Amino acid sequence: MSAEKRLQELGLLLPPAPEAKGLYRPVVIVGQWAFTSGHLSMDAEGRLLTGRLGADINIEAGQQAARWAGLNLLASLRQALGSLDQVRRVVKLTGFIQSTPDFQQHPAVLNGCSQLLADLFGTEAGIGVRSAIGASSLPLGAAVEVEALVEILP
Amino acid sequence: MSAEKRLQELGLLLPPAPEAKGLYRPVVIVGQWAFTSGHLSMDAEGRLLTGRLGADINIEAGQQAARWAGLNLLASLRQALGSLDQVRRVVKLTGFIQSTPDFQQHPAVLNGCSQLLADLFGTEAGIGVRSAIGASSLPLGAAVEVEALVEILP
């Protein structure tokens, strides 16, 4: 099933591909691999979803933030690849969660992004390896930052 | 020397391969590469080794936690590859250490995992590049989380 068609079926609109906030590219393609930069939790209007898990935002808000970070990552991938149908599989997802020292539910938060990828690409292709890590701070106060390694079609 | 034989010689029993705590796979194989998810410090009975370096656990306990995280990672690799003898070399190890802001001995802690890999695969194949990073929080309060990139035999 086409990821682009699935996107339409789900009624999902990708935000505009985010512009680089420093000296980097959103995506680099080498052979079969597409590497992405860390993408921040930002909504369709480009407003950052900020806050700290364990303090001022709850799990549900964190999951929404992770989902938005994923939507931005997908927007960058589509811009670089021409179409999300060029994705063969999501190999690796790394998620940093801005949180208090005693926060423990990083995996539940990051599921907000993983579920999006599973919905779009299917469980087989959308779910790869993953690391969820707590960060004491993230760029611009973002609640979540995600980066991915994706295998693409030839 | 076979890593599986070496495991026996060292009298090491791998814990059961850990189950995913979210939407991810423990290992993904693409061509010559095996990627692993972040693996937490968890003992053979599945009890998490929690705590914070610089506060409630010392370097030795941290090294034990890093070693257990490595044993779980090896259990996942064996499950995915059929045998640890399929490992050609450990290319990269990333270790996140739950610690206080003033903690500085992350490399010594992560050596607890690296030494295990060196013992098992030999220094040539078991020791690759590495990053040791302090995390203000980790999933489930784990003291250590490690992920690896491994080159495998054809």
Next chain:
Amino acid sequence: MSAEKRLQELGLLLPPAPEAKGLYRPVVIVGQWAFTSGHLSMDAEGRLLTGRLGADINIEAGQQAARWAGLNLLASLRQALGSLDQVRRVVKLTGFIQSTPDFQQHPAVLNGCSQLLADLFGTEAGIGVRSAIGASSLPLGAAVEVEALVEILP
């Protein structure tokens, strides 16, 4: 333009390649890929550039720290590859910034390293994907730690 010539033109002297502070290698080469370990902010005399963004060092000092971390990473790459002219492109840069919980300008700090890579390899080859992350603590109290994935010439 040769990166080694560019280094001379810029009047840049690389520090001595840093020695491993634990059980790891500074660089591992597999096929077209060179992976580096996390490299700390350390000056030409091997003195660590320590401190915490948002508390005891400012953005400019952080950028200098990021630049020194990059110079050490380049020294390791040159030692492993024989010459920086073997670098085809910098694919990925990951930077951890030791900072307070309310710090937000990680991208500006990490630009200190990215600018160095752009100056040396050109924007096309020197700038890849990037993640900038806040760390509550880093090895030896370093202000910045960077790791890279580099594509090399055959």
